[in-house]
Amino acid sequence: xxxxxxxxxxxxxxxxxxxxxxxxxxxxxxxxxxxxxxxxxxxxxxxxxxxxxxxxxxxxxxxxxxxxxxxxxxxxxxxxxxxxxxxxxxxxxxxxxxxxxxxxxxxxxxxxxxxxxxxxxxxxxxxxxxxxxxxxxxxxxxxxxxxxxxxxxxxxxxxxxxxxxxxxxxxxxxxxxxxxxxxxxxxxxxxxxxxxxxxxxxxxxxxxxxxxxxxxxxxxxxxxxxxxxxxxxxxxxxxxxxxxxxxxxxxxxxxxxxxxxxxxxxxxxxxxxxxxxxxxxxxxxxxxxxxxxxxxxxxxxxxxxxxxxxxxxxxxxxxx
Numbered sequence: 001x002x003x004x005x006x007x008x009x010x011x012x013x014x015x016x017x018x019x020x021x022x023x024x025x026x027x028x029x030x031x032x033x034x035x036x037x038x039x040x041x042x043x044x045x046x047x048x049x050x051x052x053x054x055x056x057x058x059x060x061x062x063x064x065x066x067x068x069x070x071x072x073x074x075x076x077x078x079x080x081x082x083x084x085x086x087x088x089x090x091x092x093x094x095x096x097x098x099x100x101x102x103x104x105x106x107x108x109x110x111x112x113x114x115x116x117x118x119x120x121x122x123x124x125x126x127x128x129x130x131x132x133x134x135x136x137x138x139x140x141x142x143x144x145x146x147x148x149x150x151x152x153x154x155x156x157x158x159x160x161x162x163x164x165x166x167x168x169x170x171x172x173x174x175x176x177x178x179x180x181x182x183x184x185x186x187x188x189x190x191x192x193x194x195x196x197x198x199x200x201x202x203x204x205x206x207x208x209x210x211x212x213x214x215x216x217x218x219x220x221x222x223x224x225x226x227x228x229x230x231x232x233x234x235x236x237x238x239x240x241x242x243x244x245x246x247x248x249x250x251x252x253x254x255x256x257x258x259x260x261x262x263x264x265x266x267x268x269x270x271x272x273x274x275x276x277x278x279x280x281x282x283x284x285x286x287x288x289x290x291x292x293x294x295x296x297x298x299x300x301x302x303x304x305x306x307x308x309x310x311x312x313x314x315x316x317x318x319x320x
Contacts, residue, residue, distance in 0.1 A: 003050055005082070006090040021042065022039040035085030036057070038259065039241065041061045042055060043076075051075050053073045054070050055239060056236075057243075061082070062082070063080050226277035229309075229310040232244065234288075236248070242267075250304055251306060252313065269291065272290045274287065283302065283303065285300070301314065
């Protein structure tokens with residue numbers, strides 16, 4: 001099966017190997033678009049066709065204007081439109097008709113309402129529509145209203161029983177505590193009222209403590225640490241996402257090396273690990289170990305805090 005990408009610079013044949021797509025010159029398909037990342041996406045053979053995977057690019061990869069999830073392969077169909085930044089490519093397969101892309105619903109989404117199927121009796125002259133049955137109340141509705149029926153003879157309600165005075169209250173025995181007078185307000189015992197107030201205060205204090213614990217946990221989970229910065233840096237190196245890895249450098253270090261030079265320098269690294277950082281105030285030190293196809297190399301690393309975010313300030317490799 002011969003598949004090609006038809007783009008602004010002509011047709012690109014897709015062979016049996018992987019096609020890396022990005023802004024740097026080391027990609028097999030170089031996209032001269034300022035919105036494209038250094039290593040933006042990759043196209044691989046998949047079954048009888050090809051798939052495309054976004055490599056965590058900054059501005060995303062779109063197939064038929066649907067944004068792909070990072071690092072998740074998406075199967076390409078003949079006629080699919082691939083957009084990277086403002087550059088669009090058409091995926092075509094020789095001898096296969098293009099497949100109409102899926103149209104997503106919503107205002108202006110191009111949805112065509114379903115057309116009702118024709119009636120099976122439309123061309124049958126012998127078919128007559130069913131006539132509605134006559135109403136069982138038609139005769140009643142046509143006749144006069146029913147004659148007036150006088151109400152039943154009025155019957156007087158049963159005689160009321162004569163009022164009987166309630167019996168006098170039983171007096172408590174001598175020496176028993178006096179009962180409150182009828183109708184007088186009965187106060188809440190002071191001990192019970194104090195206990196209720198205590199429980200309310202304890203409940204409010206418990207809720208405040210719980211909220212403080214949750215808030216502290218959220219802040220701690222989102223706080224920047226040297227480990228989080230190093231994890232992001234090493235994962236980006238492993239995925240060849242040099243734009244994200246470059247973003248972990250301090251602002252001063254970014255003035256000393258460009259993103260393109262940074263990507264070229266670490267292009268041979270396949271992954272990296274680090275030792276436990278030693279933190280001293282707003283600075284930290286650790287050792288980074290970079291692995292390549294031919295071996296590994298260690299680099300002493302300095303880190304600093306910028307506006308509360310940990311950044312890599314320098315990686316010192318031993319002289320050869």
